Structures are given as C-alpha cells and as structure tokens.
Amino acid sequence: MSVDARIYRIKKTLGGIKNIIGVVSGKGGVGKTTISAVMSLILSVKGYSVGLLDLDFHGPSCHTILGIKDLEYEEEKGINPYRITKNLYFASIYPFVKDEYVPLRGKALSNALIEFLSILNWRKIDYLIVDMPPGMGDILLDIVRLIPNSKFIAVTTNSVLSIQTVGRLIKFIIDSRLELQGIIANMIRNYDTRARRLAEELSVNFLGSVPFDADYENTIGNPQSILGTKLASALKEIVERHIT
Amino acid sequence: MVNAMHEWALAESIIMAVIDLAKRENAKEVVEIELLIGGLQTIDLEIFEFALNELKKETIAKNAKIRFVKQKPKFKCNVCGYEWIVDDLNKVLSEEEIESIHFIPELSHVFMKCPKCGSNDFDIVEGRGVLLKGVRIVK
Ligand SMILES: Nc1ncnc2c1ncn2[C@@H]1O[C@H](COP(=O)(O)OP(=O)(O)O)[C@@H](O)[C@H]1O
Ligand SMILES: [Mg+2]
Ligand SMILES: [Zn+2]
Numbered sequence: 001m002s003v004d005a006r007i008y009r010i011k012k013t014l015g016g017i018k019n020i021i022g023v024v025s026g027k028g029g030v031g032k033t034t035i036s037a038v039m040s041l042i043l044s045v046k047g048y049s050v051g052l053l054d055l056d057f058h059g060p061s062c063h064t065i066l067g068i069k070d071l072e073y074e075e076e077k078g079i080n081p082y083r084i085t086k087n088l089y090f091a092s093i094y095p096f097v098k099d100e101y102v103p104l105r106g107k108a109l110s111n112a113l114i115e116f117l118s119i120l121n122w123r124k125i126d127y128l129i130v131d132m133p134p135g136m137g138d139i140l141l142d143i144v145r146l147i148p149n150s151k152f153i154a155v156t157t158n159s160v161l162s163i164q165t166v167g168r169l170i171k172f173i174i175d176s177r178l179e180l181q182g183i184i185a186n187m188i189r190n191y192d193t194r195a196r197r198l199a200e201e202l203s204v205n206f207l208g209s210v211p212f213d214a215d216y217e218n219t220i221g222n223p224q225s226i227l228g229t230k231l232a233s234a235l236k237e238i239v240e241r242h243i244t
Numbered sequence: 245m246v247n248a249m250h251e252w253a254l255a256e257s258i259i260m261a262v263i264d265l266a267k268r269e270n271a272k273e274v275v276e277i278e279l280l281i282g283g284l285q286t287i288d289l290e291i292f293e294f295a296l297n298e299l300k301k302e303t304i305a306k307n308a309k310i311r312f313v314k315q316k317p318k319f320k321c322n323v324c325g326y327e328w329i330v331d332d333l334n335k336v337l338s339e340e341e342i343e344s345i346h347f348i349p350e351l352s353h354v355f356m357k358c359p360k361c362g363s364n365d366f367d368i369v370e371g372r373g374v375l376l377k378g379v380r381i382v383k
Contacts, residue, residue, distance in 0.1 A: 005261035005376045009253060012260070077252035077295075079347065093351075096344035100354050103364040112350035115373075119253040119347060 006118035010146055014117070016124035017051070020150040021181065022143055026165025028134035030157050031186035035210070036131035037065040038232055041223050042239050044088035049125040051081055054092035056133040057102050057112060063094045067221035071095050078121040091120055109138045117146070135165070136172060144176050151179040153207065156195055157187050163194045170202055182207040184238060208238040250347060251287055254374045255295035259305065262379050266304045271381035274305035278378040284317035284349045285373030286333060286342055317371035321358035327369070328359055349373045
C-alpha cells in the first residue's frame with residue numbers, strides 16, 4: 001500500500017497556521033538561521049503568536065541563537081513545540097540528537113522530516129518561520145510537496161556567488177508555483193546593488209538589507225541583547241514593512 | 245519525556261488516512277485495517293491500539309478489526325553491504341537513544357553503526373515503524 005498516513009496529520013496540524021514562511025538560500029552561511037531566529041523574536045515581541053521550526057537537520061543551530069540548552073518536549077498526543085515565551089514556540093531535532101552528527105541522506109532524510117512534522121502539535125499561530133537547510137535538497141523538495149501554501153523569503157549576501165545560486169533557487173520556487181515574499185540582502189557592508197538587481201531581473205520584491213553587524217556575535221544566546229543590535233533594527237523595519 | 249503519549253499522533257494519522265481512503269472508494273464500511281509494526285520505533289502497542297479504537301469510534305471504520313503484523317528491524321550497510329537484524333534494541337542502544345529513535349526512527353543513523361565496518365551509512369530495510377499496510381472495505 002503506497003499511502004503515507006503521516007501526511008494527513010501534517011496537513012491537519014499545519015492547517016491552522018496563518019502564515020508559513022520558509023527562509024531559504026542557495027548557499028550556506030548567508031544568514032538564514034540568523035534571520036529566521038531574529039525575525040521570530042521580533043514578531044513575537046510585536047505580540048504575534050509565532051513558531052520557529054529548525055529544519056536544518058544536519059546542523060541545527062536556532063537553539064544556540066535563542067540560548068536554549070535543556071529543552072525537552074512535552075508529549076500530548078504527539079509532541080508540543082517547546083514554549084519559549086507565552087507566544088513563541090520552537091521545534092528542532094536538537095533535543096533528540098544533542099551534539100551528535102546526523103548522517104542522513106535521501107529517503108531517510110525525507111522520512112525523518114515527514115515523521116517529525118507529523119508528530120508536532122502546532123497551535124493556531126500567526127506565523128511559522130521555517131529555518132531551511134541551504135540549497136535545493138530533500139527538505140526543500142518535501143516542503144514544496146507537502147506544504148503548498150508555504151511562502152518563502154530568499155536570503156543572499158551581495159557576493160556574486162551567492163547571487164547566482166539564490167537566483168536558481170528563486171526560479172525553482174516560482175516554477176513550483178509557490179509564493180516568494182522577496183529577497184533579503186544580508187551582511188551588507190557597503191552595497192546591496194547585486195541583490196537589488198537580481199530582484200529586478202526576476203521581478204520579485206526586494207525586502208531590504210541587513211548590515212553586517214560586528215557586535216551581533218556577542219549577543220548570540222541572549223534574545224534580549226539580540227533585539228538591541230543593528231541587525232535586529234534592520235530586520236524589524238523589513239518585518240514591519242513587508243511581513244506584518 | 246515519558247515514552248507514552250505520542251502513539252496518539254501515529255494513530256491519528258492512520259485513522260485519517262483510512263477514512264479518506266474509504267471515502268474515496270465510496271465504501272460503506274471499513275472491515276479491517278492491517279498495520280505493520282516495525283520494532284525500531286518501539287511503540288507501546290497497548291496505547292497505540294487503545295488510541296486507534298478511540299479514534300475510529302463514530303467513523304466509517306468504527307467496526308474495523310485491527311490487525312498488527314510485527315517486524316524486526318533489519319538494516320543493510322551502504323558501504324560494505326552487510327545485512328543485520330536487531331533482536332533487542334536494549335543491547336545496542338541506551339534508553340535515551342531508543343527514546344529519540346522512538347520519535348524519529350531515522351535517528352538510528354545517529355546512534356547505530358554497521359557491526360561489520362562501523363559506518364552510519366545504512367538503509368533501514370524493514371521494521372522501521374508504523375505503516376498502513378492494507379484496508380479492507382465493503383461497498
Ligand atoms: N548581518 C550579520 N552580521 C554579522 N554576522 C552575521 C549576520 N548574519 C549572519 N551572521 C553570522 O554569519 C554566520 C552564518 O549565519 P547563519 O545564520 O548560520 O547562516 P545560514 O543559516 O544561512 O547558514 C553566523 O556566524 C552568523 O552569526
Ligand atoms: Mg542555517
Ligand atoms: Zn558496513
């Protein structure tokens with residue numbers, strides 16, 4: 001029998017969420033995780049109910065940005081995402097694997113994703129921000145297949161290499177008939193011209209630029225301090241203008 | 245984490261799928277649900293069965309008989325080709341590792357290695373977890 005029963009529950013538990021936003025990029029290291037985590041904090045401080053879902057199974061790190069060490073899930077006919085504040089929820093495979101390496105590929109990676117999504121109990125939240133692994137691998141293909149109402153934010157630096165690869169990814173999202181909210185240029189030192197030009201060429205929104213912020217690193221693990229950085233103020237503007 | 249309640253989520257998936265299949269086939273009734281129970285997921289069969297019975301009440305599957313077919317976990321190494329079966333997970337894994345695998349069976353790749361060559365790169369050939377194997381209906 002070729003029906004995957006888990007997909008039914010995934011549709012049900014994700015069905016009550018108003019906005020599902022996947023944060024994607026062509027390359028690693030451009031700031032997807034940073035932007036996902038900080039954007040979730042910003043939205044939650046604004047009073048929205050928010051979930052942050054770390055789907056980078058090979059290198060989960062949202063918990064480090066949020067400064068959570070000992071998270072355990074509560075079981076309630078499934079597992080409840082970890083409640084960080086009264087309106088911010090978090091899920092990651094980190095509690096299951098801690099600091100071990102996670103050598104998953106192909107079908108196994110896909111199966112792990114489907115299993116995880118099918119046992120999580122999301123509430124009827126306003127935003128689910130999904131921190132994606134880089135590129136066009138199994139996780140992205142499954143999200144596209146299983147959550148057709150998801151929207152995407154593409155992150156890139158102003159480097160020509162990042163621009164090239166994110167361009168491919170954006171074309172894929174458009175061809176998959178999914179909604180791209182737009183491009184965020186990250187770690188900008190002087191110019192964001194290439195990122196802006198890419199948005200124009202592909203006729204997609206340019207959401208804004210986030211500066212390279214040398215002070216940010218020292219705030220990692222401390223949400224309160226993170227919210228005081230230049231990085232966070234730039235993102236806050238983007239969130240206010242384009243996301244809420 | 246108590247190794248108990250998440251069986252409800254697994255049961256809910258199964259019943260939703262069964263009801264949808266039955267509807268699509270214009271069934272009058274579901275008479276049997278056959279489930280494969282792979283040993284790797286170490287599910288609590290008593291709770292799982294209880295949950296299935298609760299969830300199928302007042303549905304098209306309310307009278308369905310539930311049949312479990314148990315399967316031991318079997319693996320095949322992608323590097324050296326070795327195949328092996330694990331009879332008792334407790335002999336090769338800690339309680340905490342079994343618990344993680346209980347939620348996501350693929351995490352066995354994190355905690356297990358090929359007994360022959362030590363690689364984590366193996367396939368779970370069978371016995372992974374809960375699988376809807378067959379649904380018998382009457383029209
Ligand atoms: N705007 C920024 N200013 C300074 N450092 C940043 C900025 N954005 C991201 N970083 C840092 O760059 C590195 C990669 O970011 P990360 O969010 O992990 O990227 P990705 O998830 O795309 O791989 C991290 O060390 C992060 O702290
Ligand atoms: Mg990342
Ligand atoms: Zn081997």
